[in-house]
Amino acid sequence: xxxxxxxxxxxxxxxxxxxxxLYQVDSGGGVVNRIETPLGSIIRDYxxxxxxxxxxxxxxxxxxHPELGFYSKGPDxxxxxxxxxxxxxxxxxxxxxARAVEQAEAMVGEPLRIVEFGAGTGELxxxxxxFLSHPHExxxxxxxxxxxxxxxxxxxxxxxxxxxxxxxPSFVFGNEVVDAFPVHRVMxxxxxxxxxxxxxxxxxGCFTEEFGELSTxxxxxxxxxxxxxxxxxxxxxxxxxxxxxxxxxxxxxxxGYLVIIDYGESSSALYHYTRKNGSLRCYYQQEQVHDPFDxxxxxxxxxxxxxxxxEAAACSAGLGAARxxxxxxxxxxxxxxxxxxxxxxxxDVNAQIEQLTHPARLGSTFDVLLWNTSTISNAPGFPIKT
Ligand SMILES: C[S@@+](CC[C@H](N)C(=O)[O-])C[C@H]1O[C@@H](n2cnc3c(N)ncnc32)[C@H](O)[C@@H]1O
Numbered sequence: 001x002x003x004x005x006x007x008x009x010x011x012x013x014x015x016x017x018x019x020x021x022l023y024q025v026d027s028g029g030g031v032v033n034r035i036e037t038p039l040g041s042i043i044r045d046y047x048x049x050x051x052x053x054x055x056x057x058x059x060x061x062x063x064x065h066p067e068l069g070f071y072s073k074g075p076d077x078x079x080x081x082x083x084x085x086x087x088x089x090x091x092x093x094x095x096x097x098a099r100a101v102e103q104a105e106a107m108v109g110e111p112l113r114i115v116e117f118g119a120g121t122g123e124l125x126x127x128x129x130x131f132l133s134h135p136h137e138x139x140x141x142x143x144x145x146x147x148x149x150x151x152x153x154x155x156x157x158x159x160x161x162x163x164x165x166x167x168x169p170s171f172v173f174g175n176e177v178v179d180a181f182p183v184h185r186v187m188x189x190x191x192x193x194x195x196x197x198x199x200x201x202x203x204x205g206c207f208t209e210e211f212g213e214l215s216t217x218x219x220x221x222x223x224x225x226x227x228x229x230x231x232x233x234x235x236x237x238x239x240x241x242x243x244x245x246x247x248x249x250x251x252x253x254x255x256g257y258l259v260i261i262d263y264g265e266s267s268s269a270l271y272h273y274t275r276k277n278g279s280l281r282c283y284y285q286q287e288q289v290h291d292p293f294d295x296x297x298x299x300x301x302x303x304x305x306x307x308x309x310x311e312a313a314a315c316s317a318g319l320g321a322a323r324x325x326x327x328x329x330x331x332x333x334x335x336x337x338x339x340x341x342x343x344x345x346x347x348d349v350n351a352q353i354e355q356l357t358h359p360a361r362l363g364s365t366f367d368v369l370l371w372n373t374s375t376i377s378n379a380p381g382f383p384i385k386t
Contacts, residue, residue, distance in 0.1 A: 039068035039297030044201050052198035054215050056240075059182040059292070059301055064143060068297045071180070074146025075300075077120040085355055085362060087175055087261065087327070088120055092339045092352040094127030097173070099334040101132060103380035104171045104257050112256050113137045113170045117249065118177030119158075122151030139165065162248040172249050173259040176366075178305045181245070183237035184219055185278065187211055190232030194220050197235070199293075207293040216240070226267035226308050234276040237303045243313045250317035250371075257379065258319060258371045261327060264305030279304035310369060319371040323382050328363025330381045331356055 036044065043061055047053060063070045077086070087093045105112050119125050119140040129138055140158040142148045148158045159165065185197035195211040196219065202208045214220060219238050223230070230236055249258050264270065270279065282289045284299035292301050311322050336353055340346070357363040372379050 037068075037296050037298055039065055040207075040293070042068070043199075043296065044205065044207065047199065047201045052200040052210055052212070055185040055197045055199055055209075055292075056182045056215075058199040062292065062296050062299075062301055063180060063182065065297065066145070069144070070297055070300055071144035072146050073297070074144065074150050077300075087356065087362060087366065088124040090352045090356055091127055091341065092336055092349065093175075093331075093356055094124055095131050095339040096331040096334050096336045096356070097124075098128045098131035099336070099338075100259070100380040101128070101136070101171050103334065107378050107380065108169060108256060108376055110169055111136070113139065113168050115139045115141060115165070115170050115172040115249075115252060117141050117172070117174035117245075118143065118180065119151050119156065120147060120176075122147070122154040122156050124175065125151065125156050126154045141165070162252055165252045167252055167254040170253045170256040171259070172253055172257065173261070174249075175261045176263075178239070178242065178245070178260060178262050178310065179264070179302045180300075181239050181241040183239045183280070183303050184215070185235060185237055185280070186214070186219055186223075186230065187236075188230030188232055188234045192229070194223070194230065222309065223271070225312065226271070226306075228267055228271040230271065231273055231276070234271075234273060235278040236271050237278050237280055239303070239306060239309065242306070242309045243316075246310060246313035246319075247317045250314065250319050253373055255373050255375055257373075257376075258314070260305075260310060260369045261366050262305045262369075263365055264307050264310075264367065267306055267308035270304055270306055270308075307367065307369060314371050318374075320374065322369045322371050323379055324367055324369050325382075325384050326359065326364045327366040327368050328357035328359055329384045330368045331363075333384055334381045 039062065042065070043058065061069065064072055066072055077088070101112065101114060114128070114136050116125050116138070119142055122140065125138055125140060129136065138156060140151050140156050141162055142151060142158055142160065148160070151158045186194045187197065189195050194214055196214045198210045198212055200208050200210045218240055222238055222240065223236070280292065280301065280303050282292055282294070282299045282301050284295045289299065307324070314320070314322060336357065339349060339353065341349065355361050368381070370379050370382070
């Protein structure tokens, strides 16, 4: 713990599990308020002027506010050294995806445009291109302007949304993209109804949660379509952004594949009563933390993906049923063990492959959902050999 004098106030920095929390204290030593980030102040002032906002609106601002949102600032996502490993930090993962593209082209019988949604720093895309035996058109669709700059600096062609792209034979994919979509939060009231969580500001100026009527009937329709009922106090996240995203992705594939790699569950598991607090969590300086009202704009916020909603959206977009498998067996099937980069210690290469494929590591953390257009019957990495 340390104390600093900053301008006109005294601040207390409390360090807990490697994460710093900043509090404003009064002259008697009492905690007055948690000190907000500039984005926290902007959102608080907005709520004071206009009233409570849905959690979805709050999360969209926290992640994608044009200047101060976590992603808009262009963070170094997936950098080595943190507590958590992500796929994109391992070159072997890019090798696996390059193999998937090559197999997809062999199956379709013609070159495919590669489209990556939500490319983070762009390193994964640059690596995939380096592992392909001939040049490809590689297009990124990226919501964050800060990350778009990083991706462009690596030579990638980048667009803000799919509208600039026409349909073409394509291999379209997104790694850990859907888990970053803003979500509504709802709660069962014990009488068979749903309430929605709004973000409000209390009398002390602190963020607080309030429950009220649903902001849109789509929330109850979604859960009803998945035959999900929430008991009293059961909180669940609902991501309505999935539908326009999948429809947009499907619209640019005249022939080819859509591959989504992410953590999540089918709705029956995601919304099971044993998960009655939902799956929302935050990451600050490589540590998992739980309060979305801390470090607003400086921390990532994420939820588990509703795979049932993804599959329903793909079905209505004309893509049909998904093939779905854990990432580990898919990468094994694609031939990830042939990854032998020159000048790298084989032990390090093997460690990367184990991280990505072992069921106790990322091999089962991530699922692969793959759709093909109706003109093709086979798919890269499938069928899975047992
Ligand atoms: C968790 S990061 C993953 C980044 C990268 N794919 C990786 O694996 O390291 C989520 C990425 O998706 C982007 N993103 C979120 N929503 C998006 C959307 N609707 N369209 C395109 N990109 C989006 C974010 O800006 C960010 O680049």
